[in-house]
Amino acid sequence: MIDLNFAVVTVSTTCYDDPINDHSGPALIKYMADKSNENIQWIHLASTVETLLKLSDELRPHLILTTGGTGISPDDVTPEATRDIITKEIPGISQTMIAKSLAITPMAMISRPVCGIYQQTLIINLPGSSKGCVECLDFVYPILKHAIDLIQNKRTEVDITHSAMQIKTNRKHHSCGGDHHHHHHVETSNKGERLRHSPFPMISVDDAMNIIFEYANKMPIIDKPLTECLNYVCVEDIYAKEPFPPFRASIKDGYAVLETSNKGERLRHSPFPMISVDDAMNIIFEYANKMPIIDKPLTECLNYVCVEDIYAKEPFPPFRASIKDGYAVRLYSDLSHEKIYEIIGRSDAGGENTNIPLMEGQCVVINTGAKLPDSANAVIQIEDTQVHEYHPTKKDGLDEKSIRITTECSMNQDIRNIGDDVHIGELVLEKNVRLGPAELGLLATVGLRTVRVYDKPHVVVLSTGNELMPIDASSSDNGKIRDSNKIMLMSALQNLNILNVIDGGTAKDDETSVIQTLQSAFELADIIISTGGVSMGDKDLIKSILTKQFNATIHFGRLQMKPGKPTTFATCEVNGKKKLFFGLPGNPVSALVTYWLFVVPTLKHMMGHIQPHHPIIRVQLNQPIEYLDPRPEYIRVIIEWSTKSSIPIARIVSPDNQCSSRLLSARRCTGLARLPSKTDVNSSFFNINRDGLGQQVDCLLLLDV
Incomplete structure (x- = not known):
């Protein structure tokens, strides 16, 4: 660490008026605080830097770092003000910062830093951005101590620095800043000297991410068939080119035909009791066995x-491995011994010659992850070494003959022993x-x-209904709609990592078509998911055909929930194998919500997941609910976090219209907020005053669906 007094001066009218806007000053202070000892001053100046004179005279800092005002706008006068007061300019520092900055950004061409000396203070102009000022300081930091020692005329420290830079062989003489100061420089062009410190500045994760995004361009735009677009991102806003429904449609179901006589007497009420969602889930899990x-x-x-x-x-690791790039050494047993070690070889990761015998005072070059020689008892990272002597001629691909360790070291440091991980x-x-x-x-x-x-189950998805047409069909006004349920559910299954998802086709609203479609589905799959045909209309044939043609047991056929009341679960045996059947409602939102509520946990349970159910959290609705249904209702929401609430906010999707046919209400949905039945709450549920926010309710998180 450098022991010095230094001041950081932020030149900015905005920061002068409100220091909270200053990000560069704190960044420089943190950088220097990590490397230096105490005595930090931090000042905001509004316009010019003439106050530098007073600052230098009163505080007498070793170093003044200015940030801001080095550009080419009319207000950028930091270089002029600095040049007015310095007695010696040091262009090498400015040139180094510009040259290295140009390797990062072409904007460095319009930076005009000035560096120089006033009395016994070194003044360095840095850019105004928090990223740029720290980068430039990092470029010149290695020479700061030596420069300040020269300015302060600290002869002893200067001589120590010069001596440390002496290399016993291949020395090249040249002058150093300041009259009559000389030191020696290692000729690296022929000797392949290894770097002791990374040439790359250490930057923050946020800065790294910004740099990456600067070069990571978006992929080319392509046109893809809708059936192949799962998990792609759309390029443009998409507007409806036709209405849905394309005709006036019934909201209510009719009544199923009960064939008790030739007169076709019809049921007026469902024969299935209405059960709760929890009871339905327990019934399903009773019959959903784990896969083989x-x-x-x-x-x-x-x-x-x-x-x-x-x-x-x-x-x-299966062997002792190095944690660092550097040298595997056999330490002297006498810790007071001079820390000079002879290099006798190298151990590369994955190399063959990894067990070179070492005596005390010997070492091998080693890479991170490489196997240590059996006799090595420590690893010294390259940053903690200096070259002591070079080979007169290259030997074994190495120029270095011996190194000096510059820090204290201990037995077994930076070694991963066998089985450490x-x-x-x-x-x-x-x-x-x-x-x-x-x-x-x-x-x-x-x-x-x-x-x-x-194993993972085979799943068939099929649809029922005369009104359905393929998704690539052109618009028509003859009572037809596109089969959106099938692509929706098949995509959802693929998103759940179900590998064997089979298109079971579309059954017409007649017994023969439904029987044939179900027969094929049962032969192909462990689980069958159908949409439509399970309510009480005279075309809703699924339940009667399941029981009569396939001897199926319908475990429930009506649920106390909205949407999804007619959801049906049945089991049967086909060719000696048990089959699970989910009859989901035909309305798209009802189909998707009941798929999330019942099919997803069932599949996870069968595939062995230890927690198959959706996590439930407490949320606050983004707007009040003024009406509750007699049945518990699952509304589609997007989970968000806000400073207005101590718990997550659930933003209702399409709050004005969450009807079961409107798939827009499920767009970008990340949760199902459960509204209680109106019979389960009292009037206090509606008495809220939370800055416009709504009630607190339970919400199922849709994490991986």
Whole structure:
């Protein structure tokens, strides 16, 4: 660390009026505080820098760093004011900052920094941006101490610096700043000297991200078929070219036909009791068994769930490995011994010649992750070394003959011992964990080639209804609508990492078509999802055909919820195998909401997920609810965070119209807020006064659907 007094001067009218706007000053102070000792002054100047005279005379700092006012606008006068007071200019510092900045941004061409000496103070002009000022300071920081020692005429410190720069071989003589000061410089062009410090400035994560985004251009714009667009991002706003529905349509269902006589007597009420969502979920889980266990190659296990605990059969690392780039050394047993070590070879990561025997005072060049020689007992990072002597001729690809260690060192420093990361017999993965990228990497690390996992189900998605036409059909006014449910649900299943999703076709509203479509579906899949045909209209044939033709058991056919009241769950056996059937309502929002509520947890349960249900959090609606339905209602919301509330805000999607046919109300939805039944609350539910916000309710998070 440099022990000095320094001042940071922010030249900005805006920052003078309100220091909270200053980001460059604090950035410079943090940089210097990390590297220097105490005595920091921080001043805001409104216009010119003539106050530098007073600052230098009163505080007598070793160093004044100015930030701002170095550009070419009329108000940028920092260089002129600095040049007015300095007695010696140091153009090398300014030129270095500009030259290195040009490698980062062409904007450096219009920067005009001035650097020089006033009395015994070094003054350096830096750019006004927080990123640019720190970068430029980092460029010149290595010479600051030596420059200040020269300005202060500290002969002892100057001589020490010069002596440290002496190299015993291949010395090249040249003059150093200041009369009668000389030091020696290593000729690196032929000797391949290794850098002791990174040439790259250390920047923040935010700055790094900004740089990356500066060069990461958006991908080309392409046209894709709708069926191939899952998880792509649309380029432009999309407006409806036709209305939906394209005709006047009934909101209510009719009544199902009960064939109890030739007269076709019709039911006036559903024969299925209305049950709660929780009871329905319990019934489904009673019949939804886990999928068979299979062995899969590790490379094919992404998003599968492992069946059993997995223990490491070998350690990692399997050898002693270096944590740093530098030198693997055998330390002198006498810690007072001079810290000069002879280089006798190198150990590269993955190399063959890794077990070079070392005696005390010897070392090998080593890379991060490389195997240590058995006799090495420490690793010294390259930043903590100096070249002591070069080979007169290159040997073994190395120019360095010996190094000097410049810091204190200890036994076993910067060494990863065998099994430091994972030891033999350690539990590396618990059962019922989904195998994501990190888990697969871990299993590869410990040498697993295959994993026992739960298989994934085959799922058929089919639609019912005479009114349906393909999604690529042209508009018509004959009572037809496009089959949006199928692409919606098939895409949702693919998003859930279901690999075997099958298009089961579209059944017409007649018994023969429905029977044939269901028969094919049962033969192909473990789970069948249909939309439409489960309510009480005379064309709603699904329930009666399931029981009569497939001997299915309908476990429930009516739910206490909105939307999705006619949702149906049934099981049957086909060719000796149990099949699960979900009959979802035909309205698109009802189909999607009931898919989220029932199908997603069922699939996760069958695939072995330890927590198949959606997480539930408490949210505050972004606007008050003034009416409740007799049934609990699941409204589509977007979860947001706001300073107005201590809990997440749920912004209602399409609040003026959340009817079950309006798919716009599910657009960008990230949660289902559960509104209670009007019979489950009292009048206090509507008495709210929260800065325009609404009630607090439970909300299901839709994290991976």
